[in-house]
Amino acid sequence: MTVSQAVGLCPSLIVWEPDPIYYDEQFSQLVKALGNVSPAIEPAELGRVFVGVDGLAGLYGDLAEQIEAIRATLGAEGKRETGNEDDERRANSTRPPIRPSAFPPGTDWSGAARLGWARGKFAAWVAATKARPGETFIVTDDERTEFLASQPVGVLRMSPDTHRRLTQLSIRTVKDLTRLPEVAVVSQFGNEGRRLWQLAAGTVVDPVVGRETPEPIVSEMEFPNPVADLAMLSNALDRLIERALRHPQRAGWRILEVGARARQEHGASWTTRCTLKDPSADKDHIAAPLKTRLAATPPNGAVESIAVEFLTFVRGTNELQLFARDASSNARAGRRRALRTAVHEMKTRFRQSSMYRVVEVYPGSRIPERRYALIDYDL
Numbered sequence: 001m002t003v004s005q006a007v008g009l010c011p012s013l014i015v016w017e018p019d020p021i022y023y024d025e026q027f028s029q030l031v032k033a034l035g036n037v038s039p040a041i042e043p044a045e046l047g048r049v050f051v052g053v054d055g056l057a058g059l060y061g062d063l064a065e066q067i068e069a070i071r072a073t074l075g076a077e078g079k080r081e082t083g084n085e086d087d088e089r090r091a092n093s094t095r096p097p098i099r100p101s102a103f104p105p106g107t108d109w110s111g112a113a114r115l116g117w118a119r120g121k122f123a124a125w126v127a128a129t130k131a132r133p134g135e136t137f138i139v140t141d142d143e144r145t146e147f148l149a150s151q152p153v154g155v156l157r158m159s160p161d162t163h164r165r166l167t168q169l170s171i172r173t174v175k176d177l178t179r180l181p182e183v184a185v186v187s188q189f190g191n192e193g194r195r196l197w198q199l200a201a202g203t204v205v206d207p208v209v210g211r212e213t214p215e216p217i218v219s220e221m222e223f224p225n226p227v228a229d230l231a232m233l234s235n236a237l238d239r240l241i242e243r244a245l246r247h248p249q250r251a252g253w254r255i256l257e258v259g260a261r262a263r264q265e266h267g268a269s270w271t272t273r274c275t276l277k278d279p280s281a282d283k284d285h286i287a288a289p290l291k292t293r294l295a296a297t298p299p300n301g302a303v304e305s306i307a308v309e310f311l312t313f314v315r316g317t318n319e320l321q322l323f324a325r326d327a328s329s330n331a332r333a334g335r336r337r338a339l340r341t342a343v344h345e346m347k348t349r350f351r352q353s354s355m356y357r358v359v360e361v362y363p364g365s366r367i368p369e370r371r372y373a374l375i376d377y378d379l
Contacts, residue, residue, distance in 0.1 A: 021261045021269040028216070033073040040210040042121075048128075050121050052208035067115065067136050074113050118144060120205035126155050145202050149175035156196050162189055174200045214253065217310040219244040226265050226302030233262070233303060234291050240308040241283050250310065254279035257312035260290050262303045270299040277348075278341050279314040 007013050027046055035041050037060075040052025053066055060069045116128025118139035126148065131137035139147050151174045153166055165188075171177050177185070178201045185193040198204040219240040227233060237260060244250065256279045261271040274289035290308070343355055356374040365371050 017268050019267070019269050020271040021263065024261075024271070030074075034070065037069050037073055040208045042208045042210065044121075044125075048125070050124065050208045052210065053117075063117065063138070067117070070115065071113075118147075120202075121208060122199050122206055123148060123202070126151055129155070148200060148202060149173065149178065153177055153200075156199060158192065158196060162192060162196075165189075214249050214313060217244050217247050217250055218307055219247075219309075220305060220307035222305040223303065226304050228299075228302040230294060230298055233294060233299075233306060236306050237287055237290055237294070237308060238283065240306070241287050244308055244310055245281060245283060245286075250281075250313075253313040253315060254281050255286055255310045255312070256314050257310075258286050258290065259309040259311055260294070260306065261309070262299050262306040264299055264301045264303055266301070268299075268301060270303070272297070273311065275312075277345060 001009075003015060007015075023046060027043070027049075031041055031043050031049055034049065034051055038051050038053060038056060040054070042050040042052075044050060051070065056066050056069075060066045111134040114128045114131040114133060115136040116124045116126070116131055116139070117136060118124040118127045119141055123139055123144055127137045127139045153171055153174055153176065154163065155174070156177075158166075166177070171180075177197060180197075182194065182197045182201075185197045187193075189196070199206075221236055221240055227236075241258075255276065257273060257275045259271065259273040261269065263269055272290065272293040274293060276285065276289065278285075280286060346354055356376060358372050359375055360371060361373045362370045
């Protein structure tokens with residue numbers, strides 16, 4: 001419900017403003033702490049992260065000890081073995097010690113974390129939703145198919161239109177979906193239907209993909225006095241972006257996602273994130289969407305500090321050919337880059353490419369349809 005409806009139902013309601021900066025900082029610390037347990041860490045969204053445990057048995061032991069190592073990073077040391085015999089066995093063990101929590105002393109997120117263990121990200125996420133706070137829900141390989149079949153079809157990530165159509169077809173559970181032939185689901189819902197059916201049937205296992213990009217680059221500035229002028233804030237964004245671009249960690253990478261956050265008076269905060277249409281290392285290209293967001297939704301009060309974050313990176317550069325032999329070669333390179341950008345934007349917007357190229361496949365045929373073929377235009 002809206003805030004006005006809530007206040008109307010409960011006039012004594014106390015409304016607290018959200019603090020997205022605090023949420024992001026805590027989640028970043030969580031991801032960093034989990035990296036001490038496993039090298040395969042894949043953040044999915046705020047509050048949800050996947051941990052790859054393949055190969056951890058040789059480091060930490062069985063499943064119970066792996067879960068204990070993960071919980072130790074959240075603030076709980078877990079159950080410790082007692083007894084002289086156990087102490088001697090631990091002393092002679094070659095396993096690495098469980099790292100203590102990376103959070104400040106007294107912080108314990110283990111009581112609120114829901115842990116799910118299963119093969120594949122989808123099954124593990126569904127298992128985590130069934131766990132109670134502070135507990136772990138384990139789904140073995142033998143139980144995986146039966147466990148997924150009993151879940152409502154809404155656990156599958158799908159578009160609202162697809163969910164509505166499945167409901168109209170009386171497909172309520174994952175088992176109802178798997179009863180249909182895969183060909184029939186694909187004919188009705190396309191590639192999305194194929195992905196949903198394969199996840200529901202358990203025929204595909206989506207592995208955890210570790211992050212190969214560098215850690216986010218943060219450039220921050222504090223004002224001597226709180227600032228409310230948008231022009232000064234916009235100028236501060238330019239200076240911070242220049243400073244972040246000179247960071248040695250940024251060398252060889254283009255920026256795809258950029259964010260800005262500001263700490264206001266009285267403890268409030270302001271934050272925004274933008275995904276660039278084309279990855280870039282140009283200051284003006286990066287600053288343009290941030291300034292647009294700043295002008296459209298400015299902070300509610302005076303700003304004490306402001307920061308710029310480079311969140312997602314893409315390898316390489318996007319420059320024109322520096323050693324083109326003539327002007328026409330340079331022009332062709334520019335047109336090719338513009339066409340590549342247009343194809344990328346169409347794929348991002350429509351989830352598929354609507355541009356094709358004509359390729360000669362059978363020039364000796366007298367039938368035009370057999371001489372040429374259409375393939376996706378992908379540069």
